[in-house]
Amino acid sequence: MPHSAKRVTVTGAAGQICYSLLFRLAKGDVFGPDQPVILQLLEIPQALPAVRGVVMELEDCAFPLLAGVVVTDDPAVAFRDTDAAFLIGARPRSKGMERRDLLLANAEIFKVQGQALDKAARREARVIVVGNPANTNAAILAANAPGFPTENITAMLRLDHNRALSQFAAKAGVPVGSLDRVAVWGNHSPTMFPDWRFATANGKSLPDLIGDGDWYKSKLIPTVAQRGTAVIEARGASSAASAANAAIDHMRDWFQGTNGRWVSMGVPSDGSYGIPKGLICGVPVTCTPGQYHRVTGLPIDEFARSMLDRTIGELKEELAAIAKS
Numbered sequence: 001m002p003h004s005a006k007r008v009t010v011t012g013a014a015g016q017i018c019y020s021l022l023f024r025l026a027k028g029d030v031f032g033p034d035q036p037v038i039l040q041l042l043e044i045p046q047a048l049p050a051v052r053g054v055v056m057e058l059e060d061c062a063f064p065l066l067a068g069v070v071v072t073d074d075p076a077v078a079f080r081d082t083d084a085a086f087l088i089g090a091r092p093r094s095k096g097m098e099r100r101d102l103l104l105a106n107a108e109i110f111k112v113q114g115q116a117l118d119k120a121a122r123r124e125a126r127v128i129v130v131g132n133p134a135n136t137n138a139a140i141l142a143a144n145a146p147g148f149p150t151e152n153i154t155a156m157l158r159l160d161h162n163r164a165l166s167q168f169a170a171k172a173g174v175p176v177g178s179l180d181r182v183a184v185w186g187n188h189s190p191t192m193f194p195d196w197r198f199a200t201a202n203g204k205s206l207p208d209l210i211g212d213g214d215w216y217k218s219k220l221i222p223t224v225a226q227r228g229t230a231v232i233e234a235r236g237a238s239s240a241a242s243a244a245n246a247a248i249d250h251m252r253d254w255f256q257g258t259n260g261r262w263v264s265m266g267v268p269s270d271g272s273y274g275i276p277k278g279l280i281c282g283v284p285v286t287c288t289p290g291q292y293h294r295v296t297g298l299p300i301d302e303f304a305r306s307m308l309d310r311t312i313g314e315l316k317e318e319l320a321a322i323a324k325s
């Protein structure tokens with residue numbers, strides 16, 4: 001029997017991330033090759049003509065799974081009956097800015113969209129926030145959607161996770177696909193903590209295989225933490241195709257499951273690992289179709305504790321800055 005179409009909200013549809021994301025969504029990269037989608041695209045009024053150009057290109061791909069496209073500048077229309085929402089629309093940073101510099105500029109967007117999500121979306125909808133600062137924007141969204149399940153609101157740490165996987169694989173000389181149990185904790189910011197303590201390559205300890213703790217601390221951690229900045233310096237614009245790819249990975253894994261493989265997601269804290277409730281914080285999870293499951297009971301040593309405390313402190317500061325404004 002054919003599946004009924006899933007409604008997928010995407011904000012910032014005229015932007016550079018969406019120019020990659022929308023085509024992969026319409027191709028079936030998130031929900032699989034049998035699941036039609038209706039795209040509900042939100043933009044600000046001045047960008048609607050550009051979205052219409054993107055829609056022409058979507059039409060020109062003749063995607064069999066694309067069952068419809070709605071273009072709007074009204075959040076209530078974009079979130080109506082949605083099954084999945086990609087919240088990408090926000091101002092990106094440019095050279096010399098940190099992601100937290102976007103805090104106040106973007107907070108208002110996520111307040112308004114939280115209210116629309118609350119009113120219009122299906123309660124089962126799954127939401128990823130990509131627009132920066134992603135963790136705090138997701139917390140603002142949740143605070144403004146009191147009738148929507150907070151557990152279904154997540155922030156994107158997957159780009160950091162994928163960046164770490166590639167660096168580890170190159171150093172160890174193993175294929176990326178052989179790696180598991182890598183975790184990126186905390187904020188999507190330079191304070192994030194890429195954690196290799198439990199990581200494996202083909203089931204064997206990755207730290208033992210690499211055997212270079214100095215490289216891990218002095219090279220791997222800063223490289224992953226500063227990768228977004230390195231891309232901006234090189235490209236003159238922030239990561240786009242890799243960000244779209246990470247958002248696809250995050251939502252595909254959430255909807256379809258990971259078969260026990262660890263991935264990193266920013267999820268509402270349940271208080272474990274000393275992460276206060278109210279924060280949306282990167283943690284390792286596994287997914288079964290439609291659900292994420294926090295990896296529980298991991299030991300936290302002194303180094304991990306100091307790294308976690310630093311990134312948790314920053315998340316608390318970001319929320320406090322919003323509360324004060």
Ligand SMILES: NC(=O)C1=CN([C@@H]2O[C@H](COP(=O)(O)OP(=O)(O)OC[C@H]3O[C@@H](n4cnc5c(N)ncnc54)[C@H](O)[C@@H]3O)[C@@H](O)[C@H]2O)C=CC1
Pocket residue numbers: 011012013014015016017018042043044047088089090091092093109129130131132133134156157159160188238239240243
């Ligand atoms: N979490 C992550 O790992 C990553 C996050 N990002 C963030 O994603 C966001 C988008 O990046 P790009 O696509 O490169 O930016 P972009 O500037 O190319 O596109 C953003 C689009 O959002 C639209 N927009 C602004 N306010 C809106 C609103 N209220 N409703 C709907 N649309 C709105 C703009 O008109 C623009 O077309 C930025 O905040 C960027 O920092 C980027 C890369 C990775």
Ligand SMILES: O=C([O-])CC(=O)C(=O)O
Pocket residue numbers: 092093099132159227228229231232238239
């Ligand atoms: O660095 C930025 O501003 C964009 C981003 O979040 C990333 O590439 O990780």
